[in-house]
Amino acid sequence: MTETFSISPRLFGPLGFFAGLMVLLAIVGKVPISYNVRNLLVRWRITLMTALAFTLVVALMTVMLAFVNGMYRLTLGSGQPGNVVVLADGATDELFSNLGYRDTSDVERHPGVLRDDKERPLASWEVYIVVNQPIPNAGDGKRKRRFLQVRGLDDPARAGAVHNLPLHPGGSWFSAAGVQPLRGDVGGEQAIQAVLGEGIARELGKDQGRDSLHVGEFFEVGPRKWVVVGILQSSGSTFDSEIWAKRQIVGPMFGKENYTTVVLRTADATAARETAQDLTANFKKSAVQAQVETDYYEKLNTTNQQFLGAIIVVAIIMAVGGVFGVMNTMFAAISQRTRDIGVMRIIGFARWQILVSFFLESLLIALVGGLLGCAIGSLANGWTASSIISGGQGGGKSVVLKLIVDADILLTGLLFSLGMGCVGGFIPALSAMRLRPLEAVR
Template sequence: MTDAPATPEPTEARKGRARLAGENLSLDRGGDGFGRRLVKTLARFFRTIFSLVGTLFVIGFSLLPLSALLIALPAVAPNEAVLTDSIRPARSRLARTFRRAFALGAGFVVLIALTAFAIEVVSRLPLPAGGQMGTLAKKVLGFAVTDFVPDDPQPAELPEGKTWLTTPELLDKVRSLQQAANRQNLNPRDKKDASDKLAETEAELEERAPKSPKLQLLRNPRLAPVLGVPLWKLLPLALVEQWPFVLLVVYGTDLLLLLLIGKVPLAYNFRYLWVRRRDTALTAVAFTVVVALVVVLLAFVNGMYKLNETTGVPGNVLVMSEGSTDELFSNLARGGEIDNAMRTNLTADEKGRPIGGGKGVGVARGTFGPSGAFDRLPADAPRDLPGATYLHSYESYIVMNQAIPPKPGETPKRRFVQMRAFQDVRLGGAVHNIDLEPGGQWVSGTGVEPGSKAPDGREYLQCCIGEGAAATLGEDAGKARLAVGDTFELGDRWWKVVGLMRTRGTTYGSEVWAGIENPVVRATGKGDKYTTLVLRMADDSAASARAMAYFLNEVYDQAKLKAFSEPDYYKELTKTNEQFLTAIVMMAVIMAVGGIFGVMNTMFASIAARIKEVGVLRILGFKRWQILISFMIESLAIAFAGGLLGCLLGLFANGFEAASTLSGGQGGGKSVTLTMQVDVPILATGMLFTLVMGRLGGLVPALSAMRMEILDSLR
């Protein structure tokens, strides 16, 4: 059977099929092209991310001692000689791995040795404890390992009226309920209520414990003291409170080691800095401005910390009504229930340890002598001695609104003025260690100026004012500060200054002191109540003050009180300080970024102009790491010169006065006039700040110089 001849396919059909096949092929190629572009884009993206992460690691490593990094250099380049002129090449993978591991271990040992040496040196220096840098370290290292352990998830449904607490909140609630249940001055009803809530909370704790790894860690007696406490508590005290000095000692010792390890062309670097002295000076000026500003800002915060430290008298106990967090919100009724607190004689502290040599300690007593000074009596003086009184002070803290005399063309404004009214102003001055300047006197009687009305027809109220208030009110009268005999208007009445108080370095400098029977004070509603009772312990010790505060809080049952040792109370008023310190650190970081890029730009231009000179140095026998150290020291020299000048300029801020507010973060607070203080820790911080900027700014240019090949640099 013969096959029939195939019918020729029409020309148009063949063209259509070819066109369709071509379109499909172009679509396939287009799809492949898009996929390749997508893969390349993703590859570039991840390459950029990895490069950025690597750069951050390099920047972080630049803050480590350079001697430790040099010892660890074979971990990156196993055949690079550091301590010797040459080194036998490691040809096998095992040899290179061993050399890398040994270099890492040696570098880590050098780092630990430098840090331990610096901590030991700083620990032996007579440096002040605490301070704002210690506060900053505690804030940054305030996390615990258990903070990173996942907490129990909140159930989908909770019983009505019940609030879900995180594990730390639940443990804090248990501790607070245990403290409340153990208070001796609770009435039976409140004690039973606290015990019932404690039992309920402990039952919830036991129910959640088997399913909560975080709770198990926090309750483990061996692991909790390590994993459940802030990280700063696990570090040496000097490394927390004096870390700027520790780092400066580390960097100084590191520089000495570098100069001992090998030859670095320092003469060449310093000669070049002098040749390009104009560019060097301009770069150093940038460091000067940044460091000077940082020193001034830190001096402001330091003045606030010093103000808190000097205001609280160690032997004073500050008593307010229960639940009060600030004097402004406290109300103490007049009566014997409060008076009995000062008659207490303590025989043991809050931990049951005997105080006062077994005889106990009470509130100090004394009499006012002919000169008006308070003369302390011995502890065994008769209780019924005529004229004897306890060294105590009933006070009412008031904030009043005052109109500011407007200048021509200005809108009327008002300000807050702080007033402290006393049952006896003389006792208040004795309790707070406040004296009057010569020519002044304390407010007497009702506080109304004795005699008939003044020639201008006004009746004046007496007051004593602090140095800051005298300066503020003096501006209204066109004077530097008010003096004895000057007058001002407050609370729709006219006042006469009868005494200027020596209050420098205390929060009382911004206050107006008056008597409790003062008509303006009575009109505020504070005349029938006090906000504060301040007691002075007989031995003037902080330990006795804390023991009395504990007794009044936990044991004293004639009135519900909230007591602090006075230094502890003013220590609580540091929330504002921490906010200022945080803002200053953020501002310093922003300014540091500009300074780092400035020195980086200068060093890049400097190295670019000396490419051939770098090649000559390599020909003369200088190794890569010596080139790196050479340019890093050049950058640090610029930073050191600029930072030193910035610290010297910042010293001029020492002694300046500024206004601020102290607050515990829960409302209230005190407006104060403080004195800016530039001390050694601030200067150390300024120098450390400039050296860190110099290291970060000089690292990348120094690395670029180190990586240059000899032939490439000589072309």
């Protein structure tokens, strides 16, 4: 919660600017604010419609930013700073990596790699596979297939320790055999034991008309039946969308005999960086590409950045539309109150005080619209959505993410709204300021 409602320092500047501006205008403006508020209330329909336009733009922007925020949090939450990911040299993604065990087995003997209580290196040998799976009971006009991410592991408990992913109570890691009898009879058909991420458990559960799959339940992937033996506490990471199973079974079944990835646990971020650099430069048996796990996931942010860019463009274009709307309202307000302005000028209010008064009025509309937009947009907090994260060079991971509306996003929406109010209100306020008193009262 603390993290959700902390404000990043880069927003302090604009926030201070707008807060200061509004306070300053309220203090120096001699025209009472109640005059503006009453005018807004008298023209409540137009005020409401203008504020609603702000509300829609801000609410939409909040939802879109929450989506990208969720993607960023997901990539950030997936990597451990002390882990090193080893891929084949040249591979841009786990999907395209191909590591021969014979050539690369020594990487886990690197002195930087930590050891468990049995003195085994804390290394997870993995094969990452994307399976194209028909969706059971897919109706007409609905999607027929989906991509499932399967991670084959040699030692699931060690992989869990390396990735810092414990199981939910009641579950267990898959056995050394990786299979169990489907119907209780040992000689009969065998089901592949699987550990699921929470997100994929929910997704597969929907196929069977339930909220989620649970331990002991069955599903189908590829040509075999699978049984859930454990659910990972994987929320907020890309592992949430993965199925873990015995590598020796799933690798050959889906045509990947070799490993794709080795993940090594080191003492800390510094040790991880040193180990990664050393392996990349000095591991001679086979060319490998080692990188700190957080760096690897950082590179998968390319899609996020592209989405963010698109959102910014859409938000700006919509904001321009909103600005024209508020300009219309403020020009109309001025034309309706031309006599008021003339009277105020005659009784001694200065030009700049008229400007401040109308400027403040447009900021008030923007503030109300923005606050309402933030409130509506914040309802999206916690929604789940599917997306993809990738480094932009093929591959990538399909993920289920949670939309996160945090303080930064709410503030960005509010500042955006105030910015629109500022731009849209300033020109009409200038025109109000330029009215000549005698002409205005005629």
